[in-house]
Amino acid sequence: MNSEIIGVIIMFLATIALAIPLGSYIGKVYNGNKTWADGFLKPLDSIFFKLSGINPLKEMNWKQHLAALLTINSIWFLFSMFILMNMSWLPLNPDANPSMSADLAFNTTISFISNTNLQHYSGESGVSYLGQMVLMLFQFISAAAGMAVCAVVFMAMKEKTTDQLGNFYNYFVKSCTRVLLPLSIVIAIVLLFNGTPMTFKGKDQFVSLQGDTVNVSRGPAAAMIAIKQLGTNGGGFFGVNAAHPLENPNYFTNIVENVSIILIPIAMVFAMGFIIKRKKFAWMVFGVMTVGFLLLLLPTIYLELQGNPAITKMNIAQPLGSMEGKEVRFGSAASSFWAITTTSTSNGSVNAMHDSLTPLSGMFTMLGMMVNAFYGGVGVGFLNFYIFIIIAVFISGLMVGRTPEFLGKKIEAKEMKIAAIIALLHPLLILSGTALSSWLYAHNPAAYAGWLANPGNHGFSEMLYEFTSSAANNGSGFEGLGDNTPFWNIACGIVMLLSRYLPIIGPLAIAGMLAKKKYIPESAGTLKTDTTTFGIMVFAVIFIIAALSFFPALSLGPIAEFFTIK
Amino acid sequence: MKQNIFPAIRLTFVCIVIFIVIYPTLIWAVAKVAPSKGEGETVTVNGKVVGYKLEGQSFTNDQYFNGRPSAAGYNAAGSSGSNKGPSNPEYLQQVKDRIDTFLVHNPTIQRASIPSDLVTSSGSGLDPDISLQSALIQVDRIAKARNISKEKIESLIQKNIEESVFNKIKKINILKINIALDELK
Numbered sequence: 001m002n003s004e005i006i007g008v009i010i011m012f013l014a015t016i017a018l019a020i021p022l023g024s025y026i027g028k029v030y031n032g033n034k035t036w037a038d039g040f041l042k043p044l045d046s047i048f049f050k051l052s053g054i055n056p057l058k059e060m061n062w063k064q065h066l067a068a069l070l071t072i073n074s075i076w077f078l079f080s081m082f083i084l085m086n087m088s089w090l091p092l093n094p095d096a097n098p099s100m101s102a103d104l105a106f107n108t109t110i111s112f113i114s115n116t117n118l119q120h121y122s123g124e125s126g127v128s129y130l131g132q133m134v135l136m137l138f139q140f141i142s143a144a145a146g147m148a149v150c151a152v153v154f155m156a157m158k159e160k161t162t163d164q165l166g167n168f169y170n171y172f173v174k175s176c177t178r179v180l181l182p183l184s185i186v187i188a189i190v191l192l193f194n195g196t197p198m199t200f201k202g203k204d205q206f207v208s209l210q211g212d213t214v215n216v217s218r219g220p221a222a223a224m225i226a227i228k229q230l231g232t233n234g235g236g237f238f239g240v241n242a243a244h245p246l247e248n249p250n251y252f253t254n255i256v257e258n259v260s261i262i263l264i265p266i267a268m269v270f271a272m273g274f275i276i277k278r279k280k281f282a283w284m285v286f287g288v289m290t291v292g293f294l295l296l297l298l299p300t301i302y303l304e305l306q307g308n309p310a311i312t313k314m315n316i317a318q319p320l321g322s323m324e325g326k327e328v329r330f331g332s333a334a335s336s337f338w339a340i341t342t343t344s345t346s347n348g349s350v351n352a353m354h355d356s357l358t359p360l361s362g363m364f365t366m367l368g369m370m371v372n373a374f375y376g377g378v379g380v381g382f383l384n385f386y387i388f389i390i391i392a393v394f395i396s397g398l399m400v401g402r403t404p405e406f407l408g409k410k411i412e413a414k415e416m417k418i419a420a421i422i423a424l425l426h427p428l429l430i431l432s433g434t435a436l437s438s439w440l441y442a443h444n445p446a447a448y449a450g451w452l453a454n455p456g457n458h459g460f461s462e463m464l465y466e467f468t469s470s471a472a473n474n475g476s477g478f479e480g481l482g483d484n485t486p487f488w489n490i491a492c493g494i495v496m497l498l499s500r501y502l503p504i505i506g507p508l509a510i511a512g513m514l515a516k517k518k519y520i521p522e523s524a525g526t527l528k529t530d531t532t533t534f535g536i537m538v539f540a541v542i543f544i545i546a547a548l549s550f551f552p553a554l555s556l557g558p559i560a561e562f563f564t565i566k
Numbered sequence: 567m568k569q570n571i572f573p574a575i576r577l578t579f580v581c582i583v584i585f586i587v588i589y590p591t592l593i594w595a596v597a598k599v600a601p602s603k604g605e606g607e608t609v610t611v612n613g614k615v616v617g618y619k620l621e622g623q624s625f626t627n628d629q630y631f632n633g634r635p636s637a638a639g640y641n642a643a644g645s646s647g648s649n650k651g652p653s654n655p656e657y658l659q660q661v662k663d664r665i666d667t668f669l670v671h672n673p674t675i676q677r678a679s680i681p682s683d684l685v686t687s688s689g690s691g692l693d694p695d696i697s698l699q700s701a702l703i704q705v706d707r708i709a710k711a712r713n714i715s716k717e718k719i720e721s722l723i724q725k726n727i728e729e730s731v732f733n734k735i736k737k738i739n740i741l742k743i744n745i746a747l748d749e750l751k
Binding site: 010072189200220238239244308315324325330358455457 | 677697
C-alpha cells in the first residue's frame with residue numbers, strides 16, 4: 001500500500017547485512033585474532049595500555065572482572081558529579097547555562113554511567129558544552145563497559161573448564177578503539193555533510209522572514225549524536241533528540257541513525273556465535289529476538305499509519321497517519337520503526353514524541369523495554385537474554401526429566417536462584433516504582449499537579465513509562481511527565497543504578513560459575529539448544545516472565561486508553 | 567578493589583583525553599570543510615540572514631504558507647513537542663479549534679481535505695516541512711491575500727516539491743517556498 005514501508009524494510013535489511021560481518025569482526029577482536037584494522041588501531045590500544053599501566057594479557061576470573069568494572073564506574077560517578085555541579089564557572093559555556101542541582105546531577109550521572117541517558121534536563125539550556133562533552137565520554141565508556149562484560153560471558157561459554165576469562169581492561173579498551181570510535185567517526189562525518197553542526201560557538205540570532213527575532217542553539221552536536229546512536233545511549237544533544245532538524249536533518253540521516261541503533265546489538269549475537277563456534281546457536285538467538293521484535297514492530301506501524309481515531313472523528317484527512325509529535329520528513333512508518341528499535345534495544349533516542357503515540361503503540365514501546373532482550377542494549381541486551389536462556393534450559397530439563405545442561409555445563413540450584421532473582425528484579429522495580437508514584441499522586445493530586453501533562457489512563461502510562469524506561473536503562477520518556485523534581489530524580493536514579501549493575505553481576509556470576517564446571521560432551525541425551533523447539537521454549541519463557549507480569553499495569557494504562565478512544 | 571583503583575583512574579584519564587579532546591577536535595576539524603563549516607547552514611535574502619536552512623520558522627501571516635503548529639513556538643533555542651496524549655480532551659479541543667481557525671482563514675476549503683499534519687504539532691516544534699496537500703489547500707487564501715493568480719502559486723508549489731527516494735512523502739519546505747513567494751511578482 002504505502003511507499004513509507006519500503007523505507008523501513010530497507011533500514012532493517014541494511015542493518016542485518018552490516019551486522020553479520022561486523023559480528024565476526026567483533027568476535028575476532030575479543031578472541032585476539034588478527035583483523036584488517038590491526039595496522040592502524042593497534043598503536044592506539046598500546047597508548048591506552050601503556051599510559052594506564054595495564055597489562056592486557058593478565059587473565060582475570062569473574063570476581064576480578066566485577067571488581068574492575070565497579071571500581072572504574074565509581075570513579076566515573078565522582079568525576080561526573082563534580083563537572084555537572086560546577087558547569088556554570090567551568091570553561092566551554094558560551095550560553096551561560098547553569099550548574100545542576102544535586103538531585104538532578106545524581107540522576108544525570110547515574111543515567112549516563114549506566115548507559116541509560118534518561119534526561120531530566122534539556123540539552124539547549126541545561127548543560128554547557130563541557131557538560132555535553134563529558135556526557136559524550138560516558139556514552140563511549142558506558143557502552144564499552146557493557147560490551148566488555150558481554151565479552152567475558154562469551155569467553156565463559158566456550159567449551160572448556162577454566163576460571164580465567166581474559167582481561168577486563170583489554171575488552172573494554174578494544175570495544176572503544178576497535179568498534180565504537182571508528183564507527184562514530186564515520187557516522188559523525190556523514191551527519192556533518194548533511195548539516196548537523198559541530199561548532200563551539202554559542203547561540204546565533206537572526207530576524208525571520210516574518211520579522212520575528214529568533215535565537216538558534218548550536219554546538220558540538222555531530223560528535224555526540226554518532227556515539228549516542230551507536231552505543232545504545234540515546235541522550236541527545238538537543239531537547240527533542242533526533243526529532244530536531246539539526247540533530248537528524250533528513251530521511252537519509254534518519255536511516256543512518258536508525259541503523260546505528262540496532263547495528264551493534266545485533267552484531268553482538270553473531271560475535272557470540274563466532275567466539276563459541278556455534279553459528280547455529282547464534283541464529284537461534286537471533287531468530288527469537290527477531291520474531292519478538294517484529295511482533296512489536298508490525299502492529300505499531302499499522303496503528304500509526306491508521307492515525308488517531310479521535311482525530312478521524314473530526315472528519316479531517318490523515319494521509320500521513322497520526323502526526324502529533326512526528327516530523328513530516330520522516331512520516332509515521334519510519335517514526336514507528338525508530339520507536340520500536342529504540343525501546344527494544346536500550347537506546348532511548350527518539351525521532352517522534354512517544355507521549356503522543358496512539359495508545360497501543362505506546363504499549364508496544366513499553367513492552368520492548370519490559371522484555372529488554374529483543375536485541376537489547378550493546379552487550380547488556382545479550383546478558384538479559386542469557387538469563388532467559390538459563391531459565392528455559394532449566395524448565396525444559398525438568399519437562400523431559402534430565403539434568404539441565406547448557407553448552408555442556410550443568411545448571412544447578414545456585415545458578416537458577418541467581419537467574420530467577422534477576423528475572424524478577426525488572427518487574428519488581430518497575431511495578432513498585434509506579435505503584436509508589438501513583439499512590440502519591442492519588443492521595444495528593446494538588447501537590448503533584450505538575451507531574452502529569454495528560455489526565456486519566458494516559459497520565460498513569462506516563463508514570464509507568466518513566467519507571468520502565470529507567471529500569472530498562474533506556475532513557476526515552478513520555479516527556480509530558482514533569483520529571484525534574486527531587487522525587488523523580490532520586491527514584492529514577494536508584495532504579496537505574498540497581499537495574500544496571502545487578503543484571504550485569506547476575507549473568508557474569510552464572511557464566512563464571514558454569515565456566516569452572518566440568519565440561520560434559522554432548523550425547524544423545526543432551527538437550528539441544530540450537531533448535532527451533534528450544535527457540536520456542538525461550539520465547540515462551542520471555543512471554544510469561546516479561547510480558548505477563550506487566551499485563552495488569554498495561555491494562556490500567558494504554559489498554560484502557562485504547563478502549564476509551566476507539 | 568585496591569589493585570584496580572590506580573589503573574582505573576589512569577585509564578579514565580586517557581579516555582578523557584581521547585574522547586573529550588581528540589575525538590571532538592577531529593570531527594570539528596573535518597567540519598571546517600563541511601557546508602557552512604559545521605556552524606549551521608543559513609539562508610540569506612538580499613545579503614541578510616533570514617533563517618536556518620534546516621529549521622522551520624513561524625509563519626502565521628495569511629500571505630505566507632503557514633507551517634505546522636509548534637509546541638515550542640518555533641523557538642530554535644528551546645525545541646519541544648506538545649507531549650499531548652491521543653485521548654487528552656484538552657488537546658482534542660485544541661485540534662478542533664485549529665481546524666475552525668483554518669476554515670475561517672480559508673473559507674473555500676472543505677473540512678475533509680485538511681490533512682492532519684497542518685493541525686497537529688510536530689515532534690521538535692521546528693518542523694521545516696508541511697505535506698504537499700497542506701500546501702495545496704492554502705493556495706486560494708494566498709492568491710487572494712497577495713492578489714496573484716492561483717496558477718502561479720500552484721506552479722510554484724510543483725517546483726518546490728521535495729521527496730526522499732526512500733519514503734516518497736511529498737513535502738514542501740516552508741521557508742524556501744515563502745522566500746520564492748516573496749520573489750514572485
